Amino acid sequence: MSDTLNIDGAFLSEEHRLLRDQVQRLVREEIQPSADQWEEDGRVPDSVFRRLGELGLLGLAFPEADGGSGMDAVASLILNEELGRSGYGGPTAGLTVHTDMSALHLARVGTAEQKARFLPRILTGETICALGVTEPAGGSDLTRIATTARREDDTYILNGSKTFITNANIADVFFVIARTSAEARGGSGFSLFVVQRDTPGFSNGERFKKTGWHGSDTGELRFDEARVPAANLLGEEGRGFxxxxxxxxxxxxxxxxxxxxxxxxxxxxxxxxxxxxxxxxxxxxxxxxxxxxxxxxxxxxxxxxxxxxxxxxxxxxxxxxxxxxxxxxxxxxxxxxxxxxxxxxxxxxxxxxxxxxxxxxxxxxxxxxxxxxxxxxxxxxxxxxx
Ligand SMILES: Cc1cc2nc3c(=O)[nH]c(=O)nc-3n(C[C@H](O)[C@H](O)[C@H](O)COP(=O)(O)OP(=O)(O)OC[C@H]3O[C@@H](n4cnc5c(N)ncnc54)[C@H](O)[C@@H]3O)c2cc1C
Structure with missing residues (x-):
């Protein structure tokens, strides 16, 4: 970008500028040289998540009290923009679903116990995250979500499926929205869960070949009487939407x-x-x-x-x-x-x-x-x- 097009002076603090330099260096030295291979592989390697973890880049938007850097929305924007400037949308998507689209729900509504259980490994990149919202019946109209979660003692039993999910086949935990009330209408009656890969009754379905975003994994999540501990409900039941x-x-x-x-x-x-x-x-x-x-x-x-x-x-x-x-x-x-x-x-x-x-x-x-x-x-x- 030409210097005359640089508007950073109007918007960024010194900390933001250092962050931009850091991400640009990472992109130049460690992402661009390998990204063609990731496009072939259809995914970002686990080691890249861990590398971003080492550099503190997985926790920019997480509060310091939760082990993150406690930076602001401008910092997240810088990370997303500079990953995009690599020219590789797929790896950008795989990494930013983890940093900005899924695990932040833990920081927003997780209990201290849930944060202690999941966040340390999420912030180091040892645990990879995905977000499960879209379903075969529709993605734009979220009220059409048909996956159900019924409570039995200290477990929720999930049935249904999610489609077009980034990191579906490589993630260790999934942030999944499901109906917890038969009368769920409009925005009420849905709940948010952390579903772990080893959950009995969870499996992956199809792995999709896509027009673009080749360097990211996209697939289906299937829940067949999947038994999710009630301790993995995020926030209050019925408030997921x-x-x-x-x-x-x-x-x-x-x-x-x-x-x-x-x-x-x-x-x-x-x-x-x-x-x-x-x-x-x-x-x-x-x-x-x-x-x-x-x-x-x-x-x-x-x-x-x-x-x-x-x-x-x-x-x-x-x-x-x-x-x-x-x-x-x-x-x-x-x-x-x-x-x-x-x-x-x-x-x-x-x-x-x-x-x-x-x-x-x-x-x-x-x-x-x-x-x-x-x-x-x-x-x-x-x-x-x-
Ligand atoms: C590569 C890839 C990665 C994805 N990753 C994820 C992920 O990680 N997690 C996840 O949950 N989802 C993910 N998605 C799903 C994505 O968010 C949905 O595809 C998107 O929200 C649209 O939903 P849909 O495909 O069901 O289209 P539909 O909801 O069926 O809509 C089809 C089209 O109809 C039009 N339309 C819809 N509603 C209206 C309206 N009210 N007014 C006018 N026009 C309208 C729009 O043009 C829209 O594109 C991913 C999708 C892809 C392809």
Whole structure:
């Protein structure tokens, strides 16, 4: 990124800047050199989770009292953006489901006993986490969740399935939402559980081949009379939907951060390419139509980036960001997809060939306007609050 596009001075503390440097170094030295292999393997190796744990990067959003770094939403945004700037959306997804989308529920509503049991190994990366919300009957409309949990003495018996789950086949613990009341309607009657891989009655189903995010594992979770100790219920029974909603603002901010990074990587690659590619007696960059389009996209991305950091700062002050979080999740991925489209276009045939960074980035960006809240649903969330 050109220095003139650097807005960090307006938003970041010294601690944030050091964090950005640290993650950039990790990406350059330890992620990019191996990420093509992870794309082939369809997953991030366990050792990478542990490496992020060693560096303290798995606990940025966790309070110090829980063993985390007690940093703010801006720090989480930096982590997500810089992982995205690696140009590999799959590894970014696998790692950030762990850091920002699942285990934080323990910090938010876990008891001291639950935190002591799970968090130390989650923060070192010895335990890998996943989030189980989406079901075959629907992901956007969470009230359609059909997985049930019925209480029997000191156990909940889970029946049902979850689909399209990141880290499904590699995670050790799953943060799962299920119906605990036959009358569950609207947001009431759902509960949140920590389900351990060795739970009797738990299994994985299909492992999915995907358009993009090749470096992340995606699969199904199946619960067939799965016996989950009542001690693994998070918070109060019947409040699970509410807890999920509380986590969504942070997830949306982090998803927007990933898009910012991936889209910036696409722009960087395309600037380099168009400035070198010979055509019509000059280089592509000499053609005004291309130069102007890149200038417009860079402008829009910088505006989106500034907005995203403003929202993160608001979250860091403890202010609600429901509307802004939905705005980010609706707008930034749609912009990212427009940027990817043009960056592929200006790479010509090479932009469609496997192995070209913009080809991968365009596939990886495609999901971000669907997963974790489709744009249409997000615009509804915004409209409700206007
Ligand atoms: C690679 C990958 C990884 C994923 N990881 C996870 C994970 O870790 N955990 C997890 O729980 N889920 C995960 N998901 C699931 C993802 O969050 C859902 O796919 C997403 O929420 C959409 O749900 P759906 O697929 O059921 O689509 P549907 O809910 O059936 O919606 C289909 C489409 O209909 C449109 N639509 C829906 N509702 C409305 C509306 N109200 N107004 C207008 N249009 C609407 C949207 O365009 C939407 O994309 C993942 C998905 C993929 C592909």
């Amino acid at each position: 509410y807890y999920m909603m509380k986590g969504l603002d942070h997830e949306r901010l982090c998803a927007a951060g990933q898009v910012l990074g991936l889209a910036q990587a696409a722009i960087d690659h395309t600037l380099e390419w168009t400035r070198g590619r010979q055509a019509f007696g000059g280089v592509l960059w000499d053609l005004q139509v291309i130069r102007h389009e890149m200038a417009k996209l860079a402008t829009e991305l910088l505006a989106a980036r500034a907005f995203t950091y403003l929202v993160a700062m608001k979250a860091a002050r403890g202010e609600p960001i429901q509307m802004e979080g939905a705005m980010l999740k609706a707008h930034v991925p749609e912009l990212g997809n427009r940027i990817a489209y043009k960056c592929v276009q200006y790479h010509g045939g090479g932009g469609y060939i496997h192995g070209t960074p913009v080809e991968r980035i365009s596939r990886d960006l495609r999901l971000l306007s669907i997963g974790g809240g489709a744009s249409e649903v997000m615009y509804d969330e915004v409209a409700k609050r206007l």
